[in-house]
Every structure is written in C-alpha cells, then in structure tokens.
Amino acid sequence: MKIQLISKIMVTSMGKNRLRKKYCSDFTHYFNNSELSDIIIQVTENGWDPEDMMSKSKDKYEFFAHKFVLSARSPVFMKMLSSSMIESKQTQLEIHFPKSIFYMILKYMYSGSIELDSQSVLDVLATADFYNLEDLKEFCGWFSLRSCMEGDKDMDICKVLHSAEQYGLEKIKVLCFDYITQHSMDILLSSPNWHLLTEESLISILDQDNLRVPEVEIFDSLVRWAQKQYAILKDLHGGGSGKNCINSSEPPLPTQEEFLKRKLSKPLKSIRFASMYPYQLSDHIEQTELVDKDILYEAYRYSAAGVIHPRHLTSSQLRQGVKEFQFESLNDQNGVLYYFGTLEGQDDTYDSPVTRKIIKVTSSSMSIGYPHPFAGRISTNMYTDKQDNSYYCVDLGTNYVLCPTYYSMRYGGDSQGSIYAAPKNWQFQGSLDGVEWKVLKDHQNDMSLKEGYSIAGWELKSIHSYRYLRILQTGPKPKKW
Template structure:
C-alpha cells in the first residue's frame, strides 16, 4: 500500500487525535471529489471498502494515472482557475499548476518561470472551452478524446501551449477523417498550423476528387489565399466549367460574409485576381456559351475576346490561362500478364462479376477495365461498383463499347474513390448483355468475353472473371503495390499467374475480434506463435485451448487461420492494441519449404459487459473485470447462492475456478490445474477471458427447446480482505448442425440459452445480426443475399439459400454425375440485456461462428425437343448446367460439330442464364445438315434423327461428364410422296417444304 497521505508520527499527539484528523481529511477529500452513479466517492467500487479501513479515495486508485485523472476539472486542491472562451460564452475551469507545468512548457514558464505572475484567475478568450478541457484531460490522464466538431480548436490549443503529442493526435485524426467535402477547409487550416503532412494529404484528395471537393460547402468557407492556390493548381482532375462554378459559389458566400448584395459586380470584386486563374479558354465552346458567357461575371470585351479565341484564326491575347490543366494520368494495374484470345471464353450470365484487391498505400480508384465481346463491335450496359466490407462506396450505371479485340475497355466511376492501405475492397460489374451491335450484321447472342482460365473448383456466388485491370491515381511518393484476384476463400489462377508464383503468399486482416490470415501452400502450412524468445507450434490441441482456428473451408493450396484478440500469445496493450506475431512455414510438392514472419497489429474494440463467442472448436467468455465483481449475471439466485457458499469455504487470495457439475458438486481448481484440463484463463487490464474446448469433462450436453447445447457452468472467485469476489464465467453454445431442404440451409437455435440468462433476471433482446466471414451485414445487404433471420416461438430461425453470396460451392464429378455442395461461414450475433432484481443491468453479446454445409447434390442435365417441323430445324434445349460448367464438345451422329466451345458452320448455340445461377444451351441444326440422318418412312414421311453426345467440362480442373440424347422429327415430304406414285412420275413438280 502507498504511504499514508496524512502523517501518523506527529510529535506529542495522541492516537485518537491522529485518527480523528485522518478521518477529517478523508471526509473532506471525498466531499470534494466527483462521485459515481452509486454516490461512491472516487468513482470506484472499492471506495466503501477503503472508507471502512480509513484509507480514503486514494487507496481505491492504486496508480498515479488514476489518481491524477480524478483531479481533472476538479476544485479539490485547485490553485488556479481559467476563464475560457470568448466574451458571453465563457466557462470557468479549475486546474493545478504543477500538473499543467509538467505537461506544457508554456504553462511551466507562466507559473514557475522568471516572469511568472501570481494570478489565480487567467482569461483565455481565444480557445474554445471544449478544446481547452480536452487539452487538460490529456495533461492529467494521457487520455485523448477527439471529436470532429472540436478537433481543429484542440489542434490550435495544443499548438499554442506546445503539447506536441496532442497536436500529432489531432493531425492523425484529421487525416483519417479527411474526405472530399472537408479537404479544402483542412487545407486552409493545415497551412495556418504549418502541418506539411496534412497539407500533402489534403492535396491528394483535392487533386483526385476535385469536382467533389470544389463543389462542397467547405470550399465556400476557405480564405482567399487558399482559394487562389487551389484555382492555380495544375493537377486538378476536373472539368474547367466546374472550376468556374466553384469560384462563383465561393464569391456568393464571400458576399454574404461581407454583408454585400450578391450581384455579378460584387462577385467579381470579391474574387479579384482569382477570377483570372480559371482557365476559361480551355472549356469547350458549348461549355463557355452555356456557362461563363451568360453569367454576367465577365466584361463584354472579355466575352467577345474569348469567343474569338474559339473561332478566329488569329486568336486575341487573353488574361485567362489558355492551356488545359494537366490533371492526373491514371495508372493501370493489370490482373493478368496475358490472355488466351478465343481459346477460353466467359459468358455474361446476368450475375455480378467481381474481384477483391488490397493496396499497400493509399490510392484513388478511377475505373475498371472490362473485357468485351469477341464477336465484333457492340455496346454494353453495365453497372460498376466498389465496396468495402459489403458497403457500397461508389457505383455508376453506364455503357461501354467493345470492338471485338482482346483489349480491355475502361469503365469509369463518376468520381475517383479513395482506397486505404491494408484493407480489402471489392470491385464488381453487372452487365445486361450488349444493348445493340455497332456495325450492321453483327450478331452477338452469346455475349462472350475473352478471359483466362478461372477459379478453383470452389466458386463464390459472385464470379470474378471479366476483370483485367484497375485504373487508379497514385498520389503518394512511393509505388503502390496492389494485390488482385485473391479474394477471401476464392483464389483465382489465371494464365500468367500460376500456383507456383503464389506459393508462400500470405495476407492478413483484422476482422472484428479476430486476426484472419490466408496462406497459399502446396502442403498444409505449419504455424508457430511467437511469444518473445519462445516459439509455440500450433497444433489442434493448442489451437482449441489458446484461441486459434484453422479453417477447413477452402481446398488446397489455400489455407485460412484466425486468432482471437485474447489468444494465448498475443501481446495486449491495455486492451487498446493487440499485437500478433507468427512464423508461417510453407512447402511445395517436392517438400522444399520457406518461412515467413507475420507481425500484425489490431486496434481494440468497444467491448460490452460480457461477450460469449462460440467458435468451431472452442467456447470463449470475455467479461469486464471491474463491474462484474460481486455481481450475478446469468445463473439463477439459488445456484448463485450455492456457488457463493462453496467459494467462501475454499477461497484464497489467488484466483480459482469452480465448476457446477450435474450431480450438484462444485469442484474447484487453480488456473494452472485448469490449464491441464485444456482451459485457458487470461486477465488483462479491463477484461477476464476464459476459453474452453468443446467436450470437456466439466461441460454438460443438454437440450434447450429441443436443440442440443453444450453448457459449461463455471465461476471465477478469489478472496479480497474480508470479501469473496465471485464472477460468473459460464458459457453455452448450440452444437446442432444445419438442415438442408433442397433449396436452403436451415439453422434453428434458441433465443434464450441458460445459463446465460438465469432465473430472476429481466431479459431484453436488443439486436440480432447476421454476417459472413467475420463481417456483420446490415439488414438490407443480408436481405439482398437472401439471408433471413426470423424469431418465432422462442427460436431464432436462420435461412441461407443454396449459392448465396459469401458462401462457396464445391463441385466434382463422380461416376459421370456432377455433384456440388454449398458451404457458408456464418456469423450470428445476439445482443441482449439482463436486469436483476436489485436493479443492476449489463449487456451481453452472444456471437457464433458457424460453418453451414449442405450435402452433395446431383445436378443431372436434361434436354427438351423444341424442334419445329415447319421450319425444317432441330431445336434442342440442354438445361440444368451449373455456373462452373461449360459445353465443350457436341457429337451429332458421330460428327464433331462443337469443339472447345466453338461451333462449326451449321450449328447455332445460344446460352441461357437463369435467376438461380444455373444455365442452359439452346442448339439449332437444320434438317438438311450433312450430320443429320434421315429415313424414308413411306407415304412421303421422312424421319430425321440426331444422336447427340455432349461433353460438359467443370472448370478449371477440366473434369468432364457426358450426356446423351436422341431427338427425332417426322416430316411429310411432298417430293418423296409424289415420287412413289408411278402413274405421276412424268409430271413436272415444284416441291415446297
């Protein structure tokens, strides 16, 4: 315990007097300190205990930081007061000179320097009260709480009082919140505060998203010098007509600021020489005629001269710059090194084609490069989108022209989109086939696009094969590295990007409460957790005890691994930053291996009072160690009292775990003993985490509303002076599998699961959410994917359609039958609150990472005879063809009329796409084709027959299966009928079909 605040060794004093003096001092201190919601001094639950022992509020806050933080904005022992803010909007702020002097050299000189004044009240009219309080809170507690509304004022205060760490935090906050609508304002402020890095970031945004920036409300708020600097900027990616309109908007706002009527004359006056920075002659003649020429902002002579500039041979001298702005030149990142023209083609199926990518430095995506038709010139309607974590950042419905070549064709977003480093984004395109052929006679019924070979046999419902390039602006000072085509769980091999080139590729991302790692390796990778100088091999047993999961969703050579934020060997920095370090060993088919080190840093989260996570191989509970002490959470009152009685009998000053068994016994053990049973207990600054693999001896398999649930009832307790502190660490996870009804996966789980919700507690459900691969989806996104969640009769019914976006379809051929299975890694979250009889309440998040799998389903093709005899044409529909299968060959009566997807003359093929993702083919062949067999049946009746053998190939491993059908058609042939009548053979006939 720290030394006593009040001295006990006072000469000639009696013990009673000393004790009374101590109590008087403590009482005075507690009266002057803030109180918490329960009226306890010092804001801590241990204050009452300290008061009984005569130790005061200081004993309840053992660290200097905690005690100092209590002094913030507190009259207790304050020796200086500040009156902060402009006249009429001031606030009195108490402070302590010593703390301020230690935190700021300006305050140090003010209070203790050679010219220090002994003022007890100091006026600061040029700083906002909210910003000054943020400054002081940082000085007292090292805590920085920035908000968008006050960050600029806080930066000013930090600069004024020379607090560089706070100023740096303000700049970082501004950089992260920087976007087009505030870039111009922040540019003005960064110049004022002399922050070159922030200035550069502002220019990056303004250059790339110039139209959005200059047409924002913030542009109208900048000062005139900043306006002039922007207008003369050479690299603005913008049409000059928009620049003129922005200058006009700024002039209107400036007239209002100066109290002047908004007239063309006044607008021109406030603009001054800035007007001549607009490059009006670089507009088109139409733009000038419709815009500046009719604005009344230009003088008549200027308008006349500019018209002559556009039309006359001898161009007049102008006061406006005539050279067009250089703008930004988009760079192009190609996905493939080469493409196999016509040898392997992709057909638009009316569904979304997409690709995921990440960059190592900030760039701005300007557009996508798409393949066009291989059959000639055509115009396509297409909608392109850019998403992050399922949220649409930008979209543009537009059209593009293809010329039949293997080149890609740029499709641009309306405005470039900012993309941050080390985050995966999804670029997607939806095509409605071509709207019309460009040249007469060009018919493109199959809407083909040239591509390289596609994905592995695991296919996401969002296909990713039509992309060849991304166009982007890189405004940083270093080259940008872009990772393309490596979508989570759907990795793409393409010509020029082979598996051996990706060997050892590793990527990682912080997703909610886990670090996710993806590895490419011919053999299963070996992973080691690094903890300082120690290295721990992660096997199945260690993984389930320590919070690691090795996913089995993806086929070789792709492996997925995730680690809980509170996994065993994670370096936890005050529950605010989690640092991971792993060694990943990969090997090729020959056994040659290589090792790579993965170091990742994940930011902390806003944790609820209790969080229960149901993983694939373990359960984990995470509780707030401050507010959970001595409180009942899920268990009923009777169970709680029994457990508390047992804890009081066996409690010691060390942590102990106590399990509730089916027979009513309460065996207890130390954390070390629990580790031998496979459990893991972690205590951090603010949280207590207990992890348990499934099927531990202390767990119970029970049923809740008919659903099997694994329950582990466990309490953590220890003795603290005369008290026994006990914390409910119980866990419960449904262990039932999803059912499949032929069209969708069905997973039903109880809404209320004991012991997470006990007797005597008022249960209030707050929110249900679904997600995929560690990301929660909003309701509209989940609904668009067909995911549904229904609460019915105490049950939560989750439905996932076969082939839903975010899942994966694995296909294979067995005994000439195509079979496929669908898998989705679902995330389910239930947030609820419990209110106990004593009025206390807390919030719980119950999260489940569940793999939903369907059985293998046979997909047998079928054929329909749609031939029309009158047209003398065979018409066959071949249906129920999965998305990753294409018709490679067709033998008609032993003759190959379709080779490698290319029909020979006479055979016509048209693909048909259905809403469920499957497709079919319509084949047409004339009766008089040499491949067709015919038989004279007599009476002028001719029987036409085709024996069709189709080869269907599953991409990309080219597994083939076969389908055979025989189609016949009878036709009355007048010529043949008349030829059989001998008495009419001499007639001259003209035969018509």
C-alpha cells in the first residue's frame, strides 16, 4: 500500500509580494552590469539627431545588456536578436533614442518599475510603443492623463489625446474625450496644442451637446486648428518660398483660403450657426468667407423668423453647457450676476455671488469700503482712490465665460444727486486672461447717471466671450462710484 502525503503551503499576499520583490531585485542587479553581458547597446545624448549621427566626435554612451532579457521583455528585440537577423551575431547594437529615455526603458525591462515625470512621459510612451512594451504604454497613458487632471502645467490634454490615438490607447482616448468635454472652455479657448487633434477627433468633440463654450468661440477654435495645420504644411513646403521640401513631384502649396475651405468643409457641419446672434454672423462669421452662403442664409432666416429646415434643427439649439440671459428691464432678475446669486437658479433666496464664492471682484484701489459690493444689489458707500485708470473688475472664474449683450450700473452719489460727481467717462471692457482687454463700450461725457443712486443700462453687441469684465475710468475722477 502506498501512502502519498501532499503538503499544501499557503502563500499569503504578503509572501507573494516578498517573492516578487526578491525576483525583481535579482534581475535589477544585472541592469547595465557587465557580468554575463553578451551585448552592448550604444546611444547618443539626443538620440536620432543628424548631428549626433554624422559627427564622429559626438560621445556615444554604452549600456551592458543581456539578449535573453531583452528578448523576453520585448517582441521587437526578440525578432531583432533571433538567429535569422544580422543583429543576433553582433555584440554591439546602436539605438537611436535619447540616452535618458532609453536608460529608463532598459531599467524598466530589468526591474519592472519606472519613475516618470510629465516632461519625459510622452517620449517614454513613444519608445515603449516602438519596442511593443504594452504594459508600459498603458501606464504612460494613465500617468499622462492623471497629470492633466492634477493641473500639471507641463502636460496638455490635447497632447495626451494625440498620443493615445497615435499609439492605440483606446481607454485613454475615451477618457480624454470626457475630460475635454468637461473642461471645454479652457481647452478650446487656450490650449496651445489644439492643432494636434485629428479631424475625426475634432468632429467628435464638436458634436458634443454639453460643451460649455459659446458657439462663436467654438468656430474660432476650429479656424485656429485649420490655420495651424496650414502653417505646418507651409513649413514642409519650404515656408511658402516655392521650394518644395517634401518632394519635387508634390502638387504646389495651395493658398491659405483654399486650404481652410477644404480643411473645414466637414468640421463646419458641427457648428450651430443658427444659435448665434445676427451681428455675430454678419460682423464676424461672414467676414471670414469660410462659411457657405446657404448655411448663413439659413441662420439669418432663423434669427429673423424662427424658421429653419428640419435637417438643420440642431444648428438652432444652444448647447446644454451654454445658457442665454434675456434683458427685460433695469434691475430685473434675469442677469447673470443674479443667476449666480441664486446658485444658478437653485436657491429662491438671493445672496451676493461674491459671498457665495462663485465670482470675485477686485479694484485698482479702495479709499473707503471694499470692492465686492460692486457685484451686489445692496446700496453701500465704496470709493476708489482718486487716481487715473481706476477700475472695478468682475472675475467669473475658471468655469465660466460671458458674451455680454447688456449691462447696467448704479451710481452712488448722494440723496440729492450730484451731476458733477457722477461718472461720465469710462469703458466697459472684457478679457480672457486679465492682461489683454477689449473695449466693449466706450462712454464719453455720458450723462446717464446724473441722479443720485440712479441706474442706467446699455446694449452691447459683443462678438466674443470673456472671463473678466471691468469698468475702467477714462475721464475726470468721480467722487463716488
């Protein structure tokens, strides 16, 4: 009779981790170690740099490696170092990637770990893709996306999306679309890498109903995308000098107008022209000469009579992320500041939007009082210092921009009123960044606020949208604002 004794050893997760660390530590010992090395990899400081490749004086850096490790970790090295390839007989291999990047890649192959930063991660991703290191590619994609979400200034979501498309990271691509939709205002208005998006990705974004950007700004961002594409093409064609740097058999460089019309023919179908104001169409869109006259006619007809062809119905609808405010009368409750003061209409009780910490109000200086009542609805005494270019400025924050069509202002004065102290010369200005300002209305010797505690309003025809809005004094100093 045979008795078989089976001993079961339960390995805890802690034990597994300890074994894994020991395994990684053993292999890491051989990273860039000449012991048992059977191949030397040479790289230069800048990788595939013509000067590095052509100059014999350029330093080449050497890494000791082991063919079986490279082959086990990378399908590319497996093919390269197989018996049928020339490289399999060599003891030295020249790699055209920057020294710092290849160092990280090689160390990852031995240790299974890597330390990334936002400045190098996309280069690491490109190298990982070249060597078919799928796990590392996925990790680089997640790291890049997380860097964007955490506000890293060295990382841009358009660059991440471009890399995700280029290297087949579908999960990252989907999450990038979601992120762009949620942060569409900043990205469409200010991203320096908007031009990296493919036409397909661009249309997918523009078709989203919940973009938080006014339609004119979406149109302008689309034009900037096409203009950058043309600039790149022009550089490839010798800067438009007539000398073709790509291939002498290539067709001649088209004019910018021809290129833009062709490049924008499909993406423009995603723009909701009928949701724009008539003056935006006539004073801005029509002036670009990029939009078909039939589309403009349809938009004008809707603005005038509310009639639109069923197939263009979406073009007349505001996106869900955009809200329109309609002026009725002075001191009404239809304005954007009142809207913020009621928590976007969710609270029946009004409170100052500054108190609710939705917006901020700043001033050039304060002689008496504080600047925040400027955006409120309660009478108060507040004075700027008597100096040139005094101002009050409203900051809508990072989540909002406003295309103003009407604004009103109340003057303090005194109970009897003072025509001499009332403001008469000022400008209403808008800005996206708080640095460059656009004059939206220039008031010169305006007597609308001559009565004490009087209120007056003015219609505007602003084409663009702004985060910052301010009243800038341009004439004789008033005593009170």
